[in-house]
Amino acid sequence: MSDHDAVEAHASEPHGPITRVGEMPEPGNHEHSAHGPGQHSHGGVGKYLLVFVALCFLTTMSFLTFTSYWPWRNEPHVGWAFMMAVSCTKAMLVVLFFMHVFWEANWKYVLTIPAAMMAIFLALMLVPDIGLRNRMVSQERALYMARPSDVRLMEQAGESQLLTNPTTH
Amino acid sequence: MSTMNASAISMPQHQGHDHHGHGPVLQYQPGLPLTRGKLIMWLFLSTEIMFFAALLGAYVVLRFGASVWPKPHHVHLSEPIGAFNTFVLICSSVTIVLALEMARANKTTAAKLWMVATLLLGSLFLGVKGYEYAAKFEHGIYPWSPRSRVFEKPDLYYGSAVRARLGEPAMIDRLKELDDTPESQLTPEVVSARRRLAKVRQMVTNPDQQPFDLAVVADQVMPLPVEHATAVSHDGTETPVGEHGGGHTSGLNDTFPWLKLPAVIPGGTMWASTYFLLTGFHAVHVMVGLIVFTILLFYKLGPKRAGMIENAGLYWHFVDLVWIFLFPLLYLF
Numbered sequence: 001m002s003d004h005d006a007v008e009a010h011a012s013e014p015h016g017p018i019t020r021v022g023e024m025p026e027p028g029n030h031e032h033s034a035h036g037p038g039q040h041s042h043g044g045v046g047k048y049l050l051v052f053v054a055l056c057f058l059t060t061m062s063f064l065t066f067t068s069y070w071p072w073r074n075e076p077h078v079g080w081a082f083m084m085a086v087s088c089t090k091a092m093l094v095v096l097f098f099m100h101v102f103w104e105a106n107w108k109y110v111l112t113i114p115a116a117m118m119a120i121f122l123a124l125m126l127v128p129d130i131g132l133r134n135r136m137v138s139q140e141r142a143l144y145m146a147r148p149s150d151v152r153l154m155e156q157a158g159e160s161q162l163l164t165n166p167t168t169h
Numbered sequence: 170m171s172t173m174n175a176s177a178i179s180m181p182q183h184q185g186h187d188h189h190g191h192g193p194v195l196q197y198q199p200g201l202p203l204t205r206g207k208l209i210m211w212l213f214l215s216t217e218i219m220f221f222a223a224l225l226g227a228y229v230v231l232r233f234g235a236s237v238w239p240k241p242h243h244v245h246l247s248e249p250i251g252a253f254n255t256f257v258l259i260c261s262s263v264t265i266v267l268a269l270e271m272a273r274a275n276k277t278t279a280a281k282l283w284m285v286a287t288l289l290l291g292s293l294f295l296g297v298k299g300y301e302y303a304a305k306f307e308h309g310i311y312p313w314s315p316r317s318r319v320f321e322k323p324d325l326y327y328g329s330a331v332r333a334r335l336g337e338p339a340m341i342d343r344l345k346e347l348d349d350t351p352e353s354q355l356t357p358e359v360v361s362a363r364r365r366l367a368k369v370r371q372m373v374t375n376p377d378q379q380p381f382d383l384a385v386v387a388d389q390v391m392p393l394p395v396e397h398a399t400a401v402s403h404d405g406t407e408t409p410v411g412e413h414g415g416g417h418t419s420g421l422n423d424t425f426p427w428l429k430l431p432a433v434i435p436g437g438t439m440w441a442s443t444y445f446l447l448t449g450f451h452a453v454h455v456m457v458g459l460i461v462f463t464i465l466l467f468y469k470l471g472p473k474r475a476g477m478i479e480n481a482g483l484y485w486h487f488v489d490l491v492w493i494f495l496f497p498l499l500y501l502f
Contacts, residue, residue: 045270052263056256062497063252076502083497090493098266098486100479105202111211115218126226133234146237146435150322154393154433157323157384 051097055090062086210480214487217454221491224450228443228498237321237436241500243393244440245304251500254297255492261290262489265462265482272470272478280470280478284462287485291459298452305441308391308422309432312445318429319437323383330431331373331386343427344370362424365389369421387433391420444499451491458485 064070065079072078096102101112137145201208232238241248268283305311309318320327334340348367352360369389372382422428434440461481468474 045267048263048266048270052259055259059252059255059259062501063248065501066248080502083501087494087497091490094262094486094490094493098262098489099483107201107203111215115215119222122222122226126230129230130234133230144321144326145439146321146437148237151237151435153323153381153384154388154435155395157381157388158392158395160381160385 047097051093054093058086058090058093204476206476206480207483210483214483217487221450221494224447225494225498228447231439231443232502235436235439239434239436239440240393243434244310244437244444245308246444246500247301247304248500250297250301251496254294255496257290257294257297258489258492261287261294262486264290265478265485268470269475269478269482272475273472275471277470281466284466284470284478288459288462288466291455291462291485295452295455295459298448307426309429310434310437310441312441312449317438317441318431319441320387320431320433321435321438323380323387323433325383327387327431327433328373328378328383331369331390334430335370335373340428347425358419359424362419362421366421366425366428384433389421390430391422391432391434393434447495447499451488451495454488454491458488 062083065083070079101108264283264286268280268287271277271280271283311317311319320330335344344366347363355363366389369386372378372386375382420432422430422432458481461484465474465478465481468477470478
């Protein structure tokens with residue numbers, strides 16, 4: 001850039017490159033306007049409250065598995081599947097509406113689709129770890145860890161009459 | 170302000186002096202239709218998602234691969250408190266979104282008020298979490314040894330830990346003081362508990378100790394009620410909820426708070442590790458969010474600051490999202 005400097009010595013102060021903003025693609029955020037991204041009008045508050053009600057309802061649903069109204073108490077897997085479905089729905093609601101992703105441009109797919117692929121892959125990769133966990137326990141862990149027989153022992157101790165029953169108050 | 174790529178227009182021509190000392194004219198094309206701050210925040214959130222995915226994955230593997238996992242009432246876990254915390258965080262997500270809307274509409278006072286509401290709700294969450302932690306610590310459930318007074322099974326190590334605790338000089342003095350108190354000065358429950366404590370001390374130091382004896386000792390120290398037990402609430406720390414009988418029967422550790430004998434909770438140590446890890450890191454993230462909101466309160470929350478508020482809101486919604494997954498996995502599974 002030295003020849004520029006030589007020339008600029010005669011001209012006014014040296015300039016860097018002049019920049020000019022190109023055109024923003026179609027669903028652009030109009031950052032320069034005073035109103036901010038006006039993707040949705042001010043009536044969006046009603047939408048947020050609706051999402052809030054839905055979230056409260058879903059939280060109550062997931063809490064339902066803890067109460068006596070839950071019919072599948074003897075099949076915990078049903079409860080787990082239900083709770084995960086509820087959690088994913090709540091997460092989708094928060095991400096889409098509170099985090100504004102519903103109204104964002106196509107870059108959201110660039111972010112979310114590989115993340116979803118990774119998440120599914122991660123879950124699948126963890127399955128063998130769960131299955132093989134007890135067969136590959138270290139010696140120290142085996143020394144200290146509890147087994148179902150210990151749980152039965154504690155239950156028997158609780159039911160035994162060796163000492164008078166603990167007072168309940 | 171947008172993320173931009175620069176492309177110079179026909180460089181060689183402008184090497185001459187056509188523009189009186191100006192450099193080449195660069196025309197910036199926007200790379201993505203979002204601000205730099207927002208892009209960076211989303212990239213940061215994706216790293217945080219990976220962080221929590223790792224922790225949650227570890228929890229899932231440990232929990233579902235464990236041969237024994239404690240019931241919630243064994244570890245003094247209260248599902249209604251967890252549900253209340255979930256509700257608090259959802260409310261705080263709503264308030265921060267409303268703060269953003271107010272800021273965009275140039276209603277700065279309203280925006281500030283909603284921001285304060287978010288701050289208060291977040292602090293409430295942390296307060297409830299602190300109360301939960303206090304309940305765990307009170308029962309000797311800590312994240313690590315030697316603080317943690319939890320053993321997995323009533324084996325020889327447990328017996329020797331109980332003996333060690335009973336043999337401490339301060340304990341010997343207190344036990345003697347307890348033994349010397351005449352019955353008239355004590356309530357019937359305490360008298361009965363004292364009798365059982367004496368039996369426990371005898372069983373623990375007995376050279377003809379049977380394996381079953383230590384289980385009885387453990388049950389006396391901190392009983393693990395079965396689900397259908399009709400336990401009544403005790404001292405206000407736990408209340409009976411639903412069909413699980415969330416209250417617990419009183420053990421020796423409850424009657425004599427200074428006793429602090431080691432207790433047996435099968436699967437308890439692994440539970441404590443994962444619980445405190447997950448909720449601890451989440452609480453740290455909540456604290457960071459609250460610090461950000463406190464800093465934002467010093468600004469005038471108008472449309473110019475909407476980008477900042479939006480990014481802080483994105484972080485806060487992420488924190489809420491993590492809790493939405495943590496709550497069922499830790500409390501309800």
